[in-house]
Amino acid sequence: MEVKASMAGSVWKMNVSQGDEINQGEDVAILESMKMEIPIPAEMTGKVTEVKVAEGDFVNEGDILAILE
Amino acid sequence: MAENQRLKEAKEQIASGGLEKYHEKNEEKGKMFVRDRLEKLFDDNIDVEDAFFANNQEKGLPADGVVTGIGRINGEKVCVMANDSTVKAGSWGAHTVEKIIRIQETALKLEIPMLYLVDSAGARITDQVEMFPNRRGAGRIFHNQIKMSGRVPQVCLLFGPSAAGGAYIPAFCDIVVMVDGNASMYLGSPRMAEKVIGEKVSLEEMGGANMHCSVSGCGDVLAENEEEAIQFARRYLSYFPANFRSKPGHEEGKGPASFEKSVEELIPDNQNAPFDMYELINRLIDEDSFCEIKKKFAPELITGLARIDGRSVGVIANQPRAKGGVLFPDSADKAAKFMQLCDAFNIPLLFLADIPGFMIGTRVEQAGIIRHGAKMLAAMSEATVPKISVIVRKAYGAGLYAMAGPAFEPDACLALPSAQIAVMGPEAAVNAVYANKIAELPVEERPSFIKEKHEEYKENIDIYRLASEMVIDDIVQPDQLRDELVKRFDMYEDKNFSFTERKHGIYPV
Numbered sequence: 001m002e003v004k005a006s007m008a009g010s011v012w013k014m015n016v017s018q019g020d021e022i023n024q025g026e027d028v029a030i031l032e033s034m035k036m037e038i039p040i041p042a043e044m045t046g047k048v049t050e051v052k053v054a055e056g057d058f059v060n061e062g063d064i065l066a067i068l069e
Numbered sequence: 070m071a072e073n074q075r076l077k078e079a080k081e082q083i084a085s086g087g088l089e090k091y092h093e094k095n096e097e098k099g100k101m102f103v104r105d106r107l108e109k110l111f112d113d114n115i116d117v118e119d120a121f122f123a124n125n126q127e128k129g130l131p132a133d134g135v136v137t138g139i140g141r142i143n144g145e146k147v148c149v150m151a152n153d154s155t156v157k158a159g160s161w162g163a164h165t166v167e168k169i170i171r172i173q174e175t176a177l178k179l180e181i182p183m184l185y186l187v188d189s190a191g192a193r194i195t196d197q198v199e200m201f202p203n204r205r206g207a208g209r210i211f212h213n214q215i216k217m218s219g220r221v222p223q224v225c226l227l228f229g230p231s232a233a234g235g236a237y238i239p240a241f242c243d244i245v246v247m248v249d250g251n252a253s254m255y256l257g258s259p260r261m262a263e264k265v266i267g268e269k270v271s272l273e274e275m276g277g278a279n280m281h282c283s284v285s286g287c288g289d290v291l292a293e294n295e296e297e298a299i300q301f302a303r304r305y306l307s308y309f310p311a312n313f314r315s316k317p318g319h320e321e322g323k324g325p326a327s328f329e330k331s332v333e334e335l336i337p338d339n340q341n342a343p344f345d346m347y348e349l350i351n352r353l354i355d356e357d358s359f360c361e362i363k364k365k366f367a368p369e370l371i372t373g374l375a376r377i378d379g380r381s382v383g384v385i386a387n388q389p390r391a392k393g394g395v396l397f398p399d400s401a402d403k404a405a406k407f408m409q410l411c412d413a414f415n416i417p418l419l420f421l422a423d424i425p426g427f428m429i430g431t432r433v434e435q436a437g438i439i440r441h442g443a444k445m446l447a448a449m450s451e452a453t454v455p456k457i458s459v460i461v462r463k464a465y466g467a468g469l470y471a472m473a474g475p476a477f478e479p480d481a482c483l484a485l486p487s488a489q490i491a492v493m494g495p496e497a498a499v500n501a502v503y504a505n506k507i508a509e510l511p512v513e514e515r516p517s518f519i520k521e522k523h524e525e526y527k528e529n530i531d532i533y534r535l536a537s538e539m540v541i542d543d544i545v546q547p548d549q550l551r552d553e554l555v556k557r558f559d560m561y562e563d564k565n566f567s568f569t570e571r572k573h574g575i576y577p578v
């Protein structure tokens with residue numbers, strides 16, 4: 001499952017690395033946009049198979065941040 | 070005697086709908102028979118039915134595939150049209166259309182709500198000359214809906230397809246409830262899309278209930294099954310009067326649900342940190358009274374009907390947990406329609422503002438965020454029902470305007486003690502004003518300079534200063550906010566004025 005940016009902004013914190021387990025509802029990443037912290041929670045419990053962005057990167061709405069399995 | 074027997078048999082046959090195999094097919098899909106739906110919808114059952122014998126000279130078209138009439142919901146009279154999908158898949162012939170038009174006219178004359186229980190394959194192509202282009206053809210149904218809009222509540226329960234022209238019935242209703250898995254709405258079917266434009270797509274992806282309730286915004290409420298959809302309609306109508314001339318009923322008030330955390334503990338000091346706005350809403354409204362609309366669509370703005378001390382109130386609240394509570398084109402549209410709905414039927418509005426502003430960037434500018442935002446401002450501005458605006462944490466830029474800021478004639482603009490009202494937040498403002506100065510400073514001096522300017526800025530927009538300038542009407546202790554709202558909605562109850570005289574404004578759609 002793809003974890004996508006809900007809005008345009010920069011990646012402030014990436015909370016997971018490849019291979020990490022994450023529970024549904026936990027934040028995969030936190031974006032910074034419009035001076036706000038934008039949490040991006042996992043929509044399922046699973047394992048992070050790939051991290052697509054690094055902290056500081058600009059992401060547009062819909063860009064893939066990580067992939068869960 | 071023979072005549073009585075003939076009538077009895079004819080009635081039984083018509084009331085049983087289409088062929089048994091179509092009943093079975095519906096049952097497999099979790100669909101109820103149209104007359105069972107109506108029995109569940111009304112307090113008792115449909116009380117009077119019109120043109121029961123429509124098209125009885127033709128074989129296999131009982132009631133011409135639609136039931137129309139009047140019954141009671143929560144004790145109040147309501148008009149209904151309900152497609153019978155066991156009769157030619159609920160398709161519309163000339164008499165079907167005439168029946169729908171007549172019950173709409175009845176709803177208008179009686180000034181009572183109109184419910185549309187839709188489950189129809191669309192026009193009967195074989196009957197097109199009689200039902201499509203003429204004065205009292207299908208177009209008149211939509212024309213009537215537009216005329217009825219804002220006069221009486223119009224509710225659509227979508228149990229099956231609503232195809233091509235038929236998709237405009239839900240489009241012109243105040244609210245559309247879609248049953249997951251069965252309901253769909255589309256102008257062209259997937260088969261047609263493949264033939265005409267070469268697109269291969271599933272029905273669910275292109276016109277399914279889930280898609281419409283979360284992506285297109287054409288659906289308002291996603292119901293798991295028909296029973297849930299019907300119960301939602303009964304509940305929804307309890308917040309409304311019968312028409313625009315009346316006020317919603319005032320039920321006996323209930324206190325809010327009890328929670329461990331107080332309102333004060335709930336709201337983080339850090340303006341930039343998210344919190345869950347639902348938690349605040351539940352502390353302000355009567356227990357179990359929230360009836361949310363468009364929950365899955367544009368979740369950065371929450372809209373829903375609620376009761377405060379038994380009074381119907383429309384709640385519009387920014388949700389910092391989704392997209393920071395920033396307004397987008399979709400959330401602005403969502404707000405505009407909801408405010409029009411409440412204003413049309415005399416339901417007061419409560420705004421809970423915690424908003425960094427409207428979204429910026431290429432994506433939203435290209436999507437026309439300016440005109441979408443303008444639509445929201447127009448609808449809010451025109452609303453003449455009691456309006457209370459509460460600045461929960463922050464209201465920056467046009468966000469203040471969109472959430473019924475002081476310039477838009479709210480009856481009161483209240484603030485919690487930690488609220489900030491400004492053109493922009495401190496970080497952005499200091500950067501905007503001092504960018505050149507900061508760049509000139511040696512790197513090590515920058516943080517202290519920025520901090521100092523932040524403090525100056527915060528003092529400048531201090532909430533006591535704004536209260537002194539009468540920008541806001543009161544600063545309220547967080548835990549006394551509900552009581553304050555109860556008192557104020559009571560005091561403003563008989564507000565009565567007209568926004569302005571004209572034919573109508575020109576919407577920035």
